[in-house]
Every structure is written in structure tokens, then in C-alpha cells.
Amino acid sequence: MPRLSNAVLLRAYGISPLLPLVLRGCRELPSAINELRWLREHVRSENKSRDTRLLSRKLLELCRRRAKGEPLQYLLGTQPFGELEIKCRPGVLIPRPETEAYTTHVAEILLSQHGKGPLEPKTNQNSLESLNVVDFCTGTGCIALLTNSLLSKRFPRVNVIGVDISSHALALANENLAHNLKDLNADKASSRISFEAGNLFSDLKHPSFHSFSPDVVISNPPYISEKGFNTETTRSVRTWEPKLALVPAITLERPDCAPEDIFYQELLETYSTQKSRMMLLEIGDSDQAMRVAKLAVRIGGDCKVQIWRDWPDQEAPPEAPSMVRIEVQDGSKGSLIHRDILVKGLGKARSVLVLWGSYIDLLHPPSADGTDPPESLDWETTWEKD
Amino acid sequence: MFGAPWICRRCLNASLKPSKRRLIRLASTATSHVAFSPALLARARSMAQEHEKLSKETAESFDAKIAKRIGELQGVAKALKDWEDTQSSLAELNSLLKDATTDAELRELAVEDLASTSAELNTISHNLATSLTPKHPFADLPCLLEIRPGVGGGEAALFAADLLRMYRAYCSKKHYRVSVLKYETADGETNGESPLSEAILEIETRGAYGDMRSEAGVHRVQRVPATEKQGRTHTSAVSVLVLPSIPASGSEGQDISEADLNDPTSDYYVSPADVRTDVMRARGAGGQHVNTTDSAIRLTHIPTNTVVSMQDSRSQHQNRAKAWQILRSKLAQSRREAREEAAIKVRNSIGASKMGRGDKVRTYNWGQQRVTDHRSGLSVHNLDDVMDGGDDLEKIMDSVKSWLSDKEIEEMMAEEADSGLNKTTK
Numbered sequence: 001m002p003r004l005s006n007a008v009l010l011r012a013y014g015i016s017p018l019l020p021l022v023l024r025g026c027r028e029l030p031s032a033i034n035e036l037r038w039l040r041e042h043v044r045s046e047n048k049s050r051d052t053r054l055l056s057r058k059l060l061e062l063c064r065r066r067a068k069g070e071p072l073q074y075l076l077g078t079q080p081f082g083e084l085e086i087k088c089r090p091g092v093l094i095p096r097p098e099t100e101a102y103t104t105h106v107a108e109i110l111l112s113q114h115g116k117g118p119l120e121p122k123t124n125q126n127s128l129e130s131l132n133v134v135d136f137c138t139g140t141g142c143i144a145l146l147t148n149s150l151l152s153k154r155f156p157r158v159n160v161i162g163v164d165i166s167s168h169a170l171a172l173a174n175e176n177l178a179h180n181l182k183d184l185n186a187d188k189a190s191s192r193i194s195f196e197a198g199n200l201f202s203d204l205k206h207p208s209f210h211s212f213s214p215d216v217v218i219s220n221p222p223y224i225s226e227k228g229f230n231t232e233t234t235r236s237v238r239t240w241e242p243k244l245a246l247v248p249a250i251t252l253e254r255p256d257c258a259p260e261d262i263f264y265q266e267l268l269e270t271y272s273t274q275k276s277r278m279m280l281l282e283i284g285d286s287d288q289a290m291r292v293a294k295l296a297v298r299i300g301g302d303c304k305v306q307i308w309r310d311w312p313d314q315e316a317p318p319e320a321p322s323m324v325r326i327e328v329q330d331g332s333k334g335s336l337i338h339r340d341i342l343v344k345g346l347g348k349a350r351s352v353l354v355l356w357g358s359y360i361d362l363l364h365p366p367s368a369d370g371t372d373p374p375e376s377l378d379w380e381t382t383w384e385k386d
Numbered sequence: 387m388f389g390a391p392w393i394c395r396r397c398l399n400a401s402l403k404p405s406k407r408r409l410i411r412l413a414s415t416a417t418s419h420v421a422f423s424p425a426l427l428a429r430a431r432s433m434a435q436e437h438e439k440l441s442k443e444t445a446e447s448f449d450a451k452i453a454k455r456i457g458e459l460q461g462v463a464k465a466l467k468d469w470e471d472t473q474s475s476l477a478e479l480n481s482l483l484k485d486a487t488t489d490a491e492l493r494e495l496a497v498e499d500l501a502s503t504s505a506e507l508n509t510i511s512h513n514l515a516t517s518l519t520p521k522h523p524f525a526d527l528p529c530l531l532e533i534r535p536g537v538g539g540g541e542a543a544l545f546a547a548d549l550l551r552m553y554r555a556y557c558s559k560k561h562y563r564v565s566v567l568k569y570e571t572a573d574g575e576t577n578g579e580s581p582l583s584e585a586i587l588e589i590e591t592r593g594a595y596g597d598m599r600s601e602a603g604v605h606r607v608q609r610v611p612a613t614e615k616q617g618r619t620h621t622s623a624v625s626v627l628v629l630p631s632i633p634a635s636g637s638e639g640q641d642i643s644e645a646d647l648n649d650p651t652s653d654y655y656v657s658p659a660d661v662r663t664d665v666m667r668a669r670g671a672g673g674q675h676v677n678t679t680d681s682a683i684r685l686t687h688i689p690t691n692t693v694v695s696m697q698d699s700r701s702q703h704q705n706r707a708k709a710w711q712i713l714r715s716k717l718a719q720s721r722r723e724a725r726e727e728a729a730i731k732v733r734n735s736i737g738a739s740k741m742g743r744g745d746k747v748r749t750y751n752w753g754q755q756r757v758t759d760h761r762s763g764l765s766v767h768n769l770d771d772v773m774d775g776g777d778d779l780e781k782i783m784d785s786v787k788s789w790l791s792d793k794e795i796e797e798m799m800a801e802e803a804d805s806g807l808n809k810t811t812k
Binding site for chain 1: 663673681
């Protein structure tokens with residue numbers, strides 16, 4: 001972590017004497033100014049008393065905690081996520097803006113296709129009318145809650161289940177459900193949402209999970225390698241956020257799979273045999289995106305794969321590749337097969353979308369491009385702050 | 387040689403010249419509109435006829451559109467009826483006076499009546515003219531008030547904060563619903579008062595645009611700033627921009643429906659394809675690796691190069707919604723301004739009533755405790771009350787509003803005369 005320059009600290013002090021403290025936690029002046037303002041507003045709204053000395057003491061204490069790197073969301077207790085406000089507590093991963101972006105995008109796609117093709121409501125076939133969504137490693141419950149809130153506006157029946165191994169996370173997820181109740185139309189009989197404890201690696205084979213067959217699987221599992229945790233994560237994340245949510249804690253002997261990809265393999269193996277139709281997996285970087293895409297092609301059988309960048313709803317600049325080619329060994333025949341994969345959005349590779357069955361024609365445009373796509377995703381949109 | 391002491395030539399010249407006419411515009415220079423052009427009267431009569439016809443129609447069946455039109459015409463019809471009544475009574479009185487057979491007592495009464503009726507006629511014809519001027523198309527909308535410091539550095543930023551406080555006090559006095567959309571403080575000392583680099587106030591009450599639009603322009607301040615150590619008076623300026631606030635959905639205002647927002651020919655339409663969204667984000671791996679609190683959004687309307695950035699809320703979702711609202715308002719305003727300017731150029735006449743950002747509209751002088759509006763020419767010597775958004779501020783705003791409506795009437799008359807002239811030449 002580079003040292004903060006004296007000039008920046010001095011400038012910060014000139015704006016407010018508390019700002020250097022906040023700056024130590026958040027490292028950048030413009031966002032430090034905003035954070036200090038939010039902290040101030042928080043202190044004012046929390047304390048009804050007009051005693052300015054009490055208020056400034058509380059603010060100073062919060063700034064000191066921020067200086068030690070404690071995430072702002074833990075200090076304030078909440079993080080906005082789409083139209084919802086998600087409660088945050090130490091021990092549960094804080095929802096990220098990228099997660100918000102792809103969750104919103106996938107919900108928009110499903111909403112825009114509602115009433116067409118396979119999503120057409122049929123009176124005689126109840127399963128098509130309702131949409132079952134499962135969110136693995138739900139943490140605060142943010143993905144499950146936002147999907148439910150967005151989809152239940154138009155879908156007649158939406159069932160969402162959030163699954164997590166941590167009882168701490170489940171308690172918080174249930175609190176968040178109660179906190180956002182008015183936004184969720186939860187009083188409507190049509191939409192249901194629940195959170196359940198479960199271990200992906202043992203309970204998935206359990207019959208109770210088989211009775212709920214999801215159409216859409218979304219997951220933001222731990223995906224950082226042990227090495228990446230030590231080198232790539234920021235100090236605030238490393239010291240304050242739960243490692244359980246960041247690095248896979250399971251060591252299984254899987255010869256064809258990196259240890260950090262183990263959740264993806266398990267999910268793909270389970271749900272490619274069931275009749276789920278869409279799976280969205282958050283990934284860490286472009287290398288992992290390629291690995292997961294290969295896994296999906298190898299395990300997923302008859303499926304189509306897309307890679308989404310950070311902001312999938314935005315146009316990438318023309319120099320960014322919109323296709324990438326992967327090579328996979330066909331398990332049964334041992335021959336190499338090529339697959340061209342669509343890449344969309346702006347930013348860095350962030351999630352992998354796998355489509356099966358009727359969703360393929362719906363959401364996957366046919367590739368008419370004659371030229372051969374590149375074989376790596378090395379190009380990255382640089383997004384510098386100005 | 388000379389009895390008088392020596393006087394330098396410059397002073398002598400100055401004293402001998404006739405004193406320059408001082409450039410003062412008085413509040414009482416409002417024009418009276420006793421005489422109407424026949425074209426204008428004909429228009430008023432046809433509008434009144436339409437009103438009568440439509441009211442008969444609605445007696446049988448109700449239609450929301452027709453009812454709205456009737457509401458628009460009602461003012462004209464009533465003002466015209468008043469005007470005609472007074473005109474006829476005037477004529478009657480005149481004929482009474484001319485008649486030689488009228489006895490002395492009656493004649494006395496008639497003279498008294500004549501004086502009061504002709505005074506009444508003045509206000510009534512003014513009413514008629516006001517009702518004939520087309521209402522500003524945005525007048526019914528809620529508005530956005532943007533305050534930005536201009537020349538004057540830190541002092542301008544401090545005064546901008548004062549102005550913001552003044553407008554908030556004014557709105558709370560008028561029971562307007564207000565929310566701060568954007569509030570950015572400038573760098574600088576924060577002893578008590580925080581200097582402002584930009585603030586956008588949303589006044590959600592309908593009709594707020596009509597009330598506040600006369601506030602747009604450059605507000606000048608003359609005072610010894612808090613930052614000044616040697617007691618010199620500084621002059622700085624703050625610009626205030628008033629934009630109509632376009633509701634995002636048609637549910638709030640019936641005037642702007644969903645169709646208006648999606649109709650490419652409407653002022654309110656902004657094509658999403660023309661807008662580039664920039665999400666400011668930190669470098670690094672992203673995702674679970676970092677935890678950023680940066681929620682800033684920047685929208686750029688590419689054809690006009692209008693930029694709106696928003697970072698007030700912790701929620702990117704909300705920032706985006708607010709930024710879109712402001713962008714829509716800015717574009718609607720600039721489109722309307724462009725159209726007005728074109729119309730003025732074509733007409734090549736009075737103009738001046740358009741309030742651009744460049745015009746200095748008001749001066750707040752601390753030394754003399756005085757606030758002067760340069761458009762209506764009204765001065766108020768109760769600065770503290772004005773800065774608290776009190777009755778004196780309302781007085782000034784009302785004077786500007788009447789000045790503005792006078793301008794609009796003049797413009798309309800000029801336009802009417804123009805079109806009448808064109809008809810006769812053809």
C-alpha cells in the first residue's frame with residue numbers, strides 16, 4: 001500500500017481536520033470527502049441529542065475506526081444495493097457494486113423476455129408460470145432479495161431461496177428480509193423468499209434440495225486463491241471481511257480443477273444434470289473467467305456460455321473483443337473442440353453466464369461474425385479516474 | 387487678477403456640464419394598457435366564444451380534455467366580460483354627461499362614477515392583457531434550483547451557501563416541499579460556514595417553476611467577506627439557474643405523460659443512445675478483492691456535450707436516477723431557450739425578457755443593508771429579512787414577476803401588431 005503523500009494529507013487537513021483520518025482508511029481524497037460527509041450524516045441521524053460535543057466525539061470515534069481500515073459499511077451498518085438497503089455486519093461479506101450491476105442486468109433480461117417464448121405463461125403448465133431462483137453463498141442475502149424485488153413486479157410467481165453455510169450470514173439475511181419487506185411485495189402470496197442453511201458439497205445431493213428445481217441459479221461463491229488473498233486483496237478486505245466468503249475453505253482432491261474454482265465445478269456438475277436453464281457465476285478475473293467457461297463447456301453438456309464484464313448493460317469500446325475462443329478436450333472422445341464465447345459489457349471480466357435448453361435461443365444471439373476471435377481475454381478496459 | 391481661487395480645468399468642466407442623467411429605473415415605470423389593438427381584441431373575443439361553446443358542450447357530456455381547455459379559457463372570458471362591462475358603462479356615463487337634459491344631481495353622480503370607472507378600467511385591462519399572454523409552458527412544473535459560485539473565489543462560495551439557505555427558508559415559509567439533490571462543498575476553511583461549490587435544490591411542489599423562474603440570473607454580493615483580513619469590501623457573484631423538473635413517470639403530473647418522455651419530438655425526450663454513462667471506479671482487481679464506496683455517476687449527453695455528475699448518495703442506483711432527472715431538465719430548458727431565442731431573432735423586437743445566465747439580476751449590499759433588483763428597479767433596505775427568506779424577499783420576487791409579465795405583454799402586443807401588419811401588407 002503506497003504511502004499517502006504529505007501534500008495530500010495537508011490538503012485534506014485544510015478541508016477538515018478529520019479528513020486525514022478517513023483518508024488513511026479509504027486512500028483517495030474525493031471518496032474520503034464523501035465518506036466523511038456520510039459519516040457525519042449518520043452520526044446526526046443516529047443521535048437525537050443536540051449536544052454538539054457528544055456528536056463530534058462520536059464522529060471522531062468513527063473516523064478513528066475508519067483510519068484503521070474498518071469498512072465504511074460496517075461503521076454505518078448498511079449498504080445500498082439497487083433499490084434496497086442491505087444491513088451489514090462484521091462476519092458477513094459486504095455487497096459489491098459489480099454484484100449489483102449483474103444482478104440487475106440478469107433481472108432486466110428476464111423481465112424483458114417475460115411473456116415471450118419459453119417464459120410465456122401457460123395456464124395448464126404451472127412450472128412455466130413460476131420462476132424458481134436459487135442463490136448459493138447468499139451472505140447478506142443481497143442477490144436473493146434484489147432478484148425477488150425486481151422480478152416479482154412482473155412475474156406472477158417468483159420463488160427465491162438463498163443458501164449459506166454460515167449461521168451468522170443466515171441470521172443477517174433474515175434480518176434484511178424483514179428490513180426490506182415493503183419493497184419486496186413479500187405480503188403477496190405470489191412471491192416467496194426464504195433463506196436456508198446448507199453446505200454445497202454435502203447437502204446438494206440431499207433429496208430436499210432436489211424437490212426444488214431452480215430455473216435460475218445465481219452464485220457469488222468464494223473464489224479467491226490462497227495466494228491471491230495475500231497479494232491481490234486490499235488490506236481492509238483482508239483484515240475485516242470474513243475469509244470464509246472469499247477463499248474456498250474446502251480442500252478436495254480434484255485433479256482437473258484449481259482449488260479456487262471448486263465451487264463452480266460443484267454447481268455446474270449438480271445443475272447441468274437437472275433442468276435448470278440459467279446459471280450466473282461471479283468470478284475474480286479474466287483467467288478465472290476462461291477457466292470457468294471451459295469447465296462449463298466440458299461439464300455443462302449442451303449449453304451456451306457468455307462472459308460478462310463489470311457493467312454488462314453498457315457498450316464496450318470497439319477495440320474490446322466481443323468474442324473469445326476456447327479449446328476444450330471432449331471427455332468421451334478425447335478430441336479438441338472449439339467454442340466461441342460472447343463477451344459483453346464494460347470493465348473487467350466479472351461473471352460467467354451459462355444457458356441451457358430453451359433459454360439459449362432467447363438470450364444468446366447467433367454469431368454471424370466471420371473472423372476468428374482471439375484466444376485470450378487479455379484486453380481490459382482501463383477505467384481511470386479523472 | 388481673478389477674484390476667484392484657481393480651479394483645475396477638469397473640475398470646472400465637470401461643474402459647468404449639465405449633470406448627467408442618472409441611470410435609474412423606477413419601479414413605477416410600468417406601462418398601462420388602456421388601448422388594445424383590434425387584432426388582440428378579436429383574439430380575446432374568439433377565445434371567449436370558444437369558451438361559451440365548450441361550456442355548452444360539457445353541460446351534456448364530460449371530457450377531461452375539454453374541461454382543461456375550458457379552464458384555460460375561463461380567465462380570458464372573465465377578463466373580457468369585465469372589460470366590456472366597464473367599457474359599456476363608461477360609454478353610458480359619457481352619453482349621460484353629454485345629454486343636455488340630465489339634471490344637475492345626476493350629472494354630479496355621473497362625474498364621480500366616471501372617475502372611479504376609468505381607474506377601474508386600467509386594472510381590468512391589465513388583467514385582460516395578463517390573461518391573454520400565454521402561460522409559460524413549464525410554469526406548472528416543479529423545479530430544480532442550481533446555485534453555483536461565480537467570480538469571487540472563496541467569498542462567492544460562502545455567499546452561494548447563504549443564498550441556498552435563503553431559498554430553503556423561503557420555500558419552507560411558502561410550504562414548498564424541498565429536497566437537496568446535490569450538495570458539494572468547496573475546499574477551504576470550515577469555521578462555522580461551509581463554502582459551496584455547487585448545490586441543486588429540488589422544489590417538488592407543482593407550479594414552483596412559475597414561482598421561481600424569475601430568480602434565474604447572476605446575483606451579486608457586495609460585502610466585507612469573513613475571509614478578508616483588512617476590511618475591504620469585495621464584490622462577487624453567484625449564478626442561479628432555474629430548471630423545470632421533469633417527473634420521471636407520468637403518475638405525478640398529468641401534463642407530462644409517459645408518452646411525452648418517449649416521444650422523440652417532445653422537449654422532455656432524451657434518447658438513451660445519446661447518453662454515455664461513466665461509472666467512476668477504482669483501479670485494481672475489483673469484485674471481492676476490494677471494497678469501494680465510490681458511487682459516483684457521470685452522464686454525458688453526446689450531441690450537446692451536457693455533463694451531469696452525481697455522487698451525493700451512497701447508492702449508485704439513486705445517483706443514476708437523480709443524474710437522469712437533472713440531465714432531462716437541463717436539456718428541456720436549453721431546447722426551450724433555443725426556440726425562444728430563434729423566435730426573438732425572427733421578430734427582432736423587444737427581447738430582453740429572456741433570462742439568461744449572463745445577466746446580473748440582483749445586488750445584495752451588506753454595507754447599506756440593501757437589496758436591489760435590477761430588473762424591476764426595486765430596492766429593499768432590510769437585508770436580514772431577505773436573507774432569511776422573509777416577506778421582503780417575496781416583495782422583491784413579486785415585483786420581478788410583475789415586471790416579467792409586463793415584458794411578456796409588451797412582447798405579445800408587438801407580435802400581434804406584427805402579424806396584423808403582415809396581414810394588411812399581404
